[in-house]
Amino acid sequence: MGRLFGTDGVRGLANESLTAELAVDLSVAAAHVLGEAGVFEGHRPVAVVGRDTRISGQFLEAAVVAGLASAGVDVLLLGVLPTPGVAYLTDFLRADLGVVLSASHNPMPDNGIKFLARGGLKLDDAVEVAIEKRLREPWKRPTGSGVGRVTTYDAAVRDYAAHLVGTVGPSLEGIKVVLDCANGAAYEAGPQALRDAGAQVVAIAAEPDGLNINDRCGSTHLESLQAAVVEHGADVGFALDGDADRCLAVDHAGNVVDGDQLLAVLALAMRDAGTLRADTVVATVMSNLGFVQAMRREGVGVRQTKVGDRYVLEAMKAHRYALGGEQSGHVIMSDHATTGDGILTALHVLARMAERRQRLAELASVMSRLPQVLVNVPDVDKSRADEDPVLAAAVAEAEYELGETGRVLLRPSGTEPLVRVMVEAATAEHARGVAERLADVVRTQLSLS
Secondary structure, three states, X not given: OOOOOEEOEEEEEEOOOEOHHHHHHHHHHHHHXXXXXXXXXXOOOEEEEEEOOOOHHHHHHHHHHHHHHHOOOEEEEEEEOOHHHHHHHHHHOOOOEEEEEOOOOOXXXXXXXXXXXXXXXXXXXXXXXXXXXXXXXXXXOOOHHHOOOEEEOOOHHHHHHHHHHOOOOOOOOOOEEEEEOOOOOOOOHHHHHHHHOOOEEEEEOOOOOOOOOOOOOHHHOOHHHHHHHHHOOOOEEEEEOOOOOOEEEEEOOOOEEOHHHHHHHHHHHHHHHOOOHHHEEEEEOOOOHHHHHHHHHOOOEEEEEOOOHHHHHHHHHHHOOOEEEOOOOOEEEOOOOOOOOHHHHHHHHHXXXXXXXXXXXXXXOOOOOOOEEEXXXXXXXXXXXXXXXXXXXXXXXXXXXXXXXXXXXXXXXXXXOEEEEEEEOOOHHHHHHHHHHHHHXXXXXXXXX
């Protein structure tokens, strides 16, 4: 069996690769591994469990609870709650572990299981490996009073929303917001938090039926949000994904504002407030060069990591940075959250708008997005991408041609036999031409035949 845990927990097609049996076994193994690692410190362990709105979340939740309780863990059921909400309550309720049932922005038939350590922190790779090794091992089962109790925690949405509102200063009164909840985990918490902070909220895609999560809505489908912002004459719109750990925006005219632009707005807000530690923000190598250039002009440093919010978070932890994120809308504000939080992002962007009395379009204009072209070159030997001298020479020539007005990034895929060629330039035509030229070199030099 290959490794179960990916970059964001265990995901798969619910009831096919991700079964109730697997959910039970993973939960038992997690209870054993975390207990033996000393997490429970001699007391009866407590876990919190939350999920998104997928219909499969109901039977997977039951399976996870059965596994945990059978291993002697008391369980607090949070119900439908965003991933960052489960992380917050894991810490707030001083639980020993948290469990999130969600496949984030994936289609409805998928689902996932993510375990969180005490404090709402993502498990280390070594702990995930240990959990996999302990799957289905023989174990002595507790009986009688030794089994766990299961309790519903009814205040989950209220407590999480109150935490979010408490992180912003100025009232959002007078700002009209459209919030696309993706028919997902934030359909209650998102509108409540924004309203409690003073905003006038028009909620769309906020009627989940178990089947419509991420269905032509949310951060992967912005068309409905763009239309709604214009229709309602709103000042701004935000789109969350299924588990609300990411957020993209739309300005008053319906123009998309991506994660790089939101990160730029927040970086300057935190710099001005004195909360941007070391005046540095963490981003990935896929962040637009326009973002890097804008931060340089503003005196803000940019530390870049590999693609993936886990790498952003690792760099933030290692250097105690307060802000990091991705173009996709994962924004981590480590003073307030242990993971990306789309509602938190929206609140702090709105707070900047209120503070400066400016529209999002004005705030986001601090950076100009350079045209970015991405070409995937399949069926090549990606292992030779960093060694081939002809390809290296072609990249060097392209970089010289672009100068400081663009850049080249060749990135072997982590899961497929392909190489991604990304080029940014002053014009889309120039970027496309350079990208296609380099893609031809990749095909020729790294051919598998």
